[in-house]
Amino acid sequence: MTNPFFKYRSNEVDNDLRLTVLSSSFIPDSFPHRSDQIDQMVKILSSVMRNSPPSNLLLYGKSGTGKTSVAKKVSNLLKEAFPEKVKVIYINCQLNDSTYSVLVNAANSIIANENEKIPLSGWTVERIYNELLRQIEKFSGFIVLVLDEIDKLARKNDGDSLYVILKLADDAKSSRVSFIGITNYTSFLETLEARVRSRLNQESIVFPSYNASQLRDILQERVNLTGMAGMVEESAVSLCAAIGAREHGDARKAIDLMRISIEIGIRDFMEKIGEENVYKARDKYEMNILRESINGLPLHSKILLLSAVVTQDQDKDNMITGEIYENYKKICDELSVQSLTSRRIGDLLSELDDLGLIITVTRSLGRYGRTRVITVPDHDELMKKYLLEDEVLNTFKGIKIGKQHRLKMDADESQSRTVKEDEMNDILSSRKE
Template identity: 55%
Template structure:
């Protein structure tokens, strides 16, 4: 039997269209964004007076409606004069260089495949001049929306944005305005004086939603769903509260509600309650790293724990030998059998393949080149996830030492690790007894 039969039948019986709760959905009404919409419309309306509007810079945290509101306003602008206005929406996460952005805009101005500019191969000045020709031939007012505009600067430097903004001055017939969208409030400070002068923007800040505003948004969206089961007010309030905790993130609140409804459908419950919302949150916030660590074999967990405590002690000494010595101490403390150094080295490679460690080659002078290891992500979190394991929860940090390197070029006072460890333990025991 096809495993999807059961769930597809449940969805068919409920006949719910949950697209209104997706981040890509563009509503007709934007609660609590009336002021921002009016400011944008007031600025862009200059085109109807045969004047080029100021450029706009839209600020706001994730999920505050920057992109959807801008898409809505530019859509309404296009509807007002469909023959005289052209809108280009460019995501700078995808098109992250001046070359790719200019090619994207240029190709959008032609419907003939033979006239499309290839993604690679043309010199920059040729693309620029060809785009100017196409802009002037169109004789339309153009609005270019640069979503995630800060990504261009971070990858290519301020000159990249300078080239794009120069279009508005060099297009002799077409009037062009730019709308930049960013969640980086320090974006302007990252620009040099030339680019800031050319940008010459008006700024609009999108404040985070509070819980009450998020509840209004949720209520409006679910009113468009033909629900065969009720949604508790407490479930609505909970989704809104969780979204408000995440700096007023409407996207998260909507996604939680969508998942909660799907959970209710799959479980066959009579209504959507707090229970479904909490389950949705668990699914939404499942920590991938925590899940990855939980699935590791015990020995791999101990090797990873050794890497964590070695980095805690001295991040400059993250070598295979150091990690192996600390691994042996951890095995002694927790009562596990020890693997060979070769096998521990293999496990370190496996952990790197799993994305939990990163490695690079580092010169150690007379000791040659060796593998330098780092714990991926926040090693405090990794350690916290590791000690959730019942076999590792008793780990208290045995007194770990650093591996001594013996200089073979001449006499040395250095002692092998085991001797250093003995001396340190004697001092530790004496101090503890006092």
């Protein structure tokens, strides 16, 4: 028989290469609709030409508005223009959210000799700080330290972690250290205490969300770089752009959708990539997001979500906190996990709501006060599947779900209160208004 894999083999390498321009790590040469932000950054950073340290800079904007990639692009241009004079250090504070790891990574990106690199653990923070300072002073030029997702670091140790890093600028003598902070939070500065704010608060640049037509330009340019533009229908580009625009103008989502659409088309040997590929890609993308957010939940949130899914499975009516809690305890028993108190469960439900994994609405029960009515949105079967991928939850066989705790929400039956009173009060007192 002819090997069925062969037909997939032919252009595979070529296609993979072409699609790297649609990958998240690819930094394009040009950034449509970001020339103002790039000009501002260049103006501020070009002070090194006059031997004056650049002002500290904060870049703000929602997810997928180009902050990281524009900052990396401009950093590369700066290094290229002044290779002897400037070093740029990029640190992602989501991955390095302690003083220790920021200092180690910063020092190691200056230390060229592999044998002299600082170990990832074992040193005191003070020792690394002094070593980094020594490395910075040895360079005697301008150091630009880019702190991406800076808010993650700012939250650590009551702001001490960020403060220590910013102090490098005061302590370095022969070199000049400047910072570029990047964050999604427009109110970031207000959350900082004075000693940190005063060091950071010099210049800020806003990256506004893209609209659909701007995203279309960005996408079209990327698609042209793949060399597959002839294959991709305009309507597919527009649809990816429209979906990205709906998602607070997120270029990452738009580009990811375009890549997945093309991948699906190539896999199915399609000659054209049209809207139907984009719809399929969107479903796949959303499933991936769902899976990631479920995988990232702490154990008790997973058990609680599983409880909500199986409770809803039993009876599609409105669920209330009390019955989800009852079933949560049963699942905990089945999994031999110590259950949490109902008060903690109230908080976890609020977090699941914030993540969009459940929908809660507060309803009045007349003289019995108020309670949260909970629904699990679409994809409950998939949720269950992803939840059961957890190594603790995968022993779950299914509990007997009693309906004795169900409160009918119809007005005339709203007084049929059957949930244990103390438990409800407990939950209600921690409810999210």
